Amino acid sequence: METDSEALPLGDDPSLLIVDDDEAFLRRLGKAMEKRGFTVELAQSVAEGRAAATSRPPAYAVVDLRLEDGNGLDVVEALRARRPDSRIVVLTGYGAIATAVAAVKIGATDYLSKPADANEVAHALLSTGEGLPPPPENPMSADRVRWEHIQRVYEQCDRNVSETARRLNMHRRTLQRILAKRSPR
Missing domain, CATH: 1.10.10.60 (Homeodomain-like)
Incomplete structure (x- = not known):
């Protein structure tokens, strides 16, 4: 996980919900995104993620697809229902086309395979959708x-x-x- 902060335009509402059951990854990504100007809220389960998405719908969200207590797409649905303009990135350890399609159909803005660093996540959250993102500097072999x-x-x-x-x-x-x-x- 890279920790270099990059100045990216966040807009008026920098609220970000990160949902992942890997506590170490969750904390590292949370800190890295705070350095990039986001106001971060962390959740470790579908239940916590849905509660946060319902009570305080953020402008941005990063959601792991497979969580201990269920599917991260449930959080995406809850957030999309409360805040249709939110930008949501789904993370997963499985880079299957079928899950990417399902995530986008349910309302995700983008889909990244783990391990993704904070720069990749920030660019996915803030991209305007015009053109392809640049290739990663050091992709995994x-x-x-x-x-x-x-x-x-x-x-x-x-x-x-x-x-x-x-x-x-x-x-x-x-x-x-x-x-x-x-x-x-």
Whole structure:
């Protein structure tokens, strides 16, 4: 997560709601966005996110797609109902086209795959939609993206190697060798 602040035009209302169940990521992104001029409110669940979106609808929101207690799109729907002009970015560890389409259909302004840094998030929130954003300065290598995906599925399977291998459609021993290695850079 980059912490360099960039001066970007926020408009009259700099309120930002960030919803993510990864507490460390949530706090880092919150601090980085405050440095960029946003007034940040943090939520760690769908319930907290919906409550904030309903009672204090922000001008901007960053919502994780998969949360411990449900789907982040529920927060997007609640916010869109209360404040149709809000700019919402959906973050996810799964860069699938189907989920991107669902997020945009439900009202998200943009969709970013994790790990996204604060500059990428700020640009997605504040872009006018004219043209494509510039490519990232230091994108993750393909090996690193693969490693991150395997680790996420492994954690979701409660660190069960056999179940993870089945879900990833790979041989258990191959997965064990991958997990035994250090992460690529």
